[in-house]
Amino acid sequence: MTDQYTADEMMTVAAARQLRDGTACFVGIGLPSTAANLARATHAPNLVLIYESGCLGAKPDRLPLSIGDGVLADTADAVVSVPEVFNYWLQPGRIDVGFLGAAQLDRYGNINTTVIGGDYTDPKVRLPGAGGAPEIAASCGEVVVIVRQNLRTFTERVDFVTSLGYGTGPGDRQRLGLRGGGPRIVITDLGILEPHPDTCALTLTHLHPGVTVEQARAATGWDLAVADRPTTNEPPTTDELAVLRALEATKGTR
């Protein structure tokens, strides 16, 4: 059962496992889309994929190249306008899971995809910006984050809060009137972090096989809380790896 696999493959498989069959999942492009399609192709055939381009219930037979790939419209239960997907579907809390990436992530699961370094008007790195993420983070039942763990990304404070996690700690989301539950889990190439029920601080609860707590701490820009006994995740199964690689191979084909 221990095929060779990369850290990214482990991360993607671990993320896919977090998606429950029959739930509705708002999917961003890149790692979230790959993981969501892996879940649909394995344990969650009735996972409802929702893309911000207006595709509800997309069932792509290859990995989409973008959130507006034609295969999403061709296979969706319904294609609606972009205002409709945000207003009628995301905003009222109909979507169970928001699946997001991050350029920076902090202790409270706040996400930055806007600017890094310098200040807003004169940044060191200008990133793409918010897209659908702020409202996905606000309104989905829960948020699953998939992101590679390193000191550049895992920072004490994000340079810009593009999408709110738990803000500055417990109670912030409620005070702001947000209806979604916030980040339930963060899946990285090293392991899994979950918010502590009391402090909301991300806590290392799982490690991928062969990864140590020290490695995870060294890749985190704050004093990382660690669960008493972090669980070691199951490595990717042969089937998971095969399906994932087959999916990756479809990218760009038609």
Add this chain to the structure above:
Amino acid sequence: MTDQYTADEMMTVAAARQLRDGTACFVGIGLPSTAANLARATHAPNLVLIYESGCLGAKPDRLPLSIGDGVLADTADAVVSVPEVFNYWLQPGRIDVGFLGAAQLDRYGNINTTVIGGDYTDPKVRLPGAGGAPEIAASCGEVVVIVRQNLRTFTERVDFVTSLGYGTGPGDRQRLGLRGGGPRIVITDLGILEPHPDTCALTLTHLHPGVTVEQARAATGWDLAVADRPTTNEPPTTDELAVLRALEATKGTR
């Protein structure tokens, strides 16, 4: 050229003549729909008919039985949702002409289609209510009213302002921030009334053939202003009558 015709036919023909080719017209069912379809079948082939059921540019080959008749959807340039027809098409002032009927009408072109007599909670007659009319009257470039003239209908004050004409006189529409121009013309079975440019009071400007000013006055519940020399309308042409009767004959066929 003087075929036999009824007062209703004269009224419908006179109303149809008011619709200019190439304009967009928001049409209610009944007399407005008949007149608008007559206009489209005669001098205004490019009249754009808009029905509140969401049919934009309907081109029915028979008179629709209701504003939601299937022939409207089948022949429309576009069928949109009811929220869309009001929000994207009517509200921004895209529609040139709103074409309305009335159960009561007053000197300032205010329209009642709600209750008559008694008071609101205990009326003498309960009418269907507002429908699309309040916003049609508010937002179309201009309003054309088609209504039979008699003392029950032409009242000093309407019992309920369902759709605003000129309110209590000049400046009311502007003060209320309404963007549409209000009633430009009222076509009845006796003649035509137009708002006086200074007072906004409906003024008799045209009579149908054979109708006298006295008859019009006697059918009006207020002291009706009359233009210096009311014009006599042309009777329906043979062609107008033939087309109108052919249209009426289509009602309920398919």
Add this chain to the structure above:
Amino acid sequence: MAKLVSLAEGVADLVRDGDVVALEGFTHLIPFAAGHEIIRQGRRDLTLVRMTPDIIYDQLIGAGCARRLVFSWGGNPGVGSLHRFRDAVQNAWPRPLELEEHSHAGMANRYVAGASGLPFAVLRGYTGTDLPRHTTNIRTIACPFTGEVLTAVPALRPDVTVVHAQRADRAGNVQMWGITGVQKEAVLAARRSLVTVEEVVDELVPVPGQVVLPGWAVTAVAEAPGGAHPSYAQSYSVRDNDFYVAWDAISRDRDTFQDWMRRQVLTSEAMV
């Protein structure tokens, strides 16, 4: 995923005494069969919501199911007035009927707000009319950028919305086309929803002008062929205009109405 149920089950499960109930349909696709089942099951104290209450609401009102009506146009479309509605308003027969009256634009936006998870909607509407004098649910709101004053109406959130559509598949995905009115918004605004369909099919073949409601956004689907009669279902049936005309005479008199209801609705079986 929507449950596939019989019409009788669907109404029994989803429509409860005292509920706020919207049976929507804009001349086309009116859920008559579902309305009749509600009458047969003897629901009481309903707040009936609809932009265009027509014959089926006349029947529900005349049968004593309703306590309150929230609406914008109540008539027999293309024919005239609703006599049971009038009798309830003018004479409180068979019981008093409270009214909350709006314009179409207002009602449509109230459903949009409900579907959007917002507490209210903004529109240019009602201005200068007597409606705000009698309907407390119409207020003003100032634009935070320009200061311009507009109209606000509160979201509609029916306990249950019932609509009729052409087709559903076995996963409860619903497909309708032609004039689809405000049905999508009415379903999405509601806590529960029941969709009757002309037929349940294995696969929904795409149709121009279609509106598809995913099964996971619908509570239950019941097959009810002809369930829109006397209104129509585009591609399935045409409007029975004779019935609309005949209803004027049937409904004018209380006894004639009650006799008709006994014969045509109360003693016949649920359609499915």
Add this chain to the structure above:
Amino acid sequence: MAKLVSLAEGVADLVRDGDVVALEGFTHLIPFAAGHEIIRQGRRDLTLVRMTPDIIYDQLIGAGCARRLVFSWGGNPGVGSLHRFRDAVQNAWPRPLELEEHSHAGMANRYVAGASGLPFAVLRGYTGTDLPRHTTNIRTIACPFTGEVLTAVPALRPDVTVVHAQRADRAGNVQMWGITGVQKEAVLAARRSLVTVEEVVDELVPVPGQVVLPGWAVTAVAEAPGGAHPSYAQSYSVRDNDFYVAWDAISRDRDTFQDWMRRQVLTSEAMV
């Protein structure tokens, strides 16, 4: 009724220096040909508006057409960052670029408000993020019924919106299908509009999922076959993904970029 024009005429007539211009398209149906024509005609000081500024906006920005960008996500979709956009923001090359930054939900609702003739839109959005700190066009508004505090954004009203569609007929009725994004709203929100199409046909045969814009709501239509390349037009073409990937290298360096623009855009003829 929309005028049928050549792309060069359409851009010359409808897109003016200093205009607020929206070229919309959500990954699908992106009006590249029209964008190239704007570059060829040397427009300056444009405020470019778009939810998802991508390669065509990178080109417009790199060519110095834009003074300001109003947007919610600026990237090379599926590939990465936009280097000309970055260079303008980080180094003011070839000229400074002001930003007004929103979320998708905010931008979509701003178009909806524009299309609806309202001065603002209400949404649940931006809450707790740093966006309102830098974007003055985000305010709060209280529900007049419940007191709940929500977010307001002002309407977008572009001077001109440009979109690409599959087909138009000779009366200028426009038909598009597949992912249609926010194009209807963007056209209806604008004072003027230019639609490029794959082909002008005698009759628009209905297609499932179609959005039709009546000709009287569109200013001009220009035939521009392949006008969405390297994006795609469903049923006509597929995405040229190699170009999206190649753009990363082309756009990284100012000289490479300028050379590419000279060869591929500036010296080629308008497409129609």
